[in-house]
Amino acid sequence: KKILRGKINLNLVYEGTVSTGGRVMIDRGCAKSYYNELRALGKSLGLKDDVTLKDVMLLPGVASYEPAAEHLSEIWPKIKVALDKALAMLVVNRNKEGKAIYLDLKKRSQKISKLLAVVKSRAHLNIGEYKKKFTDRVKDMTGGRQIDMGRLEMEVAIYAKNSDISEEITRLENHLDHFNQTISGSGEVGKKIDFIAQELHREVNTIGSKASDFKIAKSVIDMKGEIEKIREQAKNLE
Incomplete structure (x- = not known):
């Protein structure tokens, strides 16, 4: 309704406190990949410090939190207010x-x-310029010989019409x-x-x-x- 031409891409990231009913999700594959790569890096650099669980958990993409559906419904009005304000400013x-x-x-x-x-x-x-150029060109081509001026005028008129x-x-x-x-x-x-x-x-x-x-x-x-x-x-x- 606000934008008639073009499109808007919106990426919304929710960051908030943990609420009852939500769940923590662990990407085990991501965590394992981090762990293996860090161990390999430490070995190649000759470092003895081992990788801890805390180290892995703090890395991006390993842990995420999904709030409860009812909590999302509670925060949507605030999101809508922010969106409406942003759209109003855009307009x-x-x-x-x-x-x-x-x-x-x-x-x-x-x-x-x-x-x-x-x-x-x-x-x-x-x-007028076209007629003059055309007439001069014809005279040059005929080398000054006698020209049927009536025919020439007719041809000039035809070509002049096209200009x-x-x-x-x-x-x-x-x-x-x-x-x-x-x-x-x-x-x-x-x-x-x-x-x-x-x-x-x-x-x-x-x-x-x-x-x-x-x-x-x-x-x-x-x-x-x-x-x-x-x-x-x-x-x-x-």
Whole structure:
């Protein structure tokens, strides 16, 4: 109920006074192994002191105490109080960390929006740059010979269409809106944010593959860096 994502491993060790009804357990195999090894060690070192029962009993794992079941039921309320207190502190710390992560994610979203604005403002230049490079390349290949400009314009238009990034920009804007709504919401958002980040990366990657404008290409690199940091932060959220 307190932790929606991830898991907690709890190792509880009971140490208390001996109570009526409990029992002492001796691991004879462990004790014998200790005894034999200690005797062998003493012999190899030339020591004459013999190993006593007390020596063996004090070694870890030889003796243990199991309290009576009714005694465990008596101490459980105290254990529960301690667990509830620990969980409450955990929730407080997670909420504090969550607020810090929210501010970080919001800052990265704003940075991506600014970078996207640069891409959007230069999208038409990307097509123009593509047309110019394609036309110059064709002229170089023909060696100055007469070219059917009508056919060339048609081919350029076809290839320029493939370099159009307006659809990717629109989808990227929609994903950013969804991202901002998600981080401002409640409930389990970690996996949702990771999924949205994947979608953001997909659109940015496509823009990068189509970009021929230097500033667009640089913005793409910077956006990828921000998205990767978002995915890392998503792992710390429920």
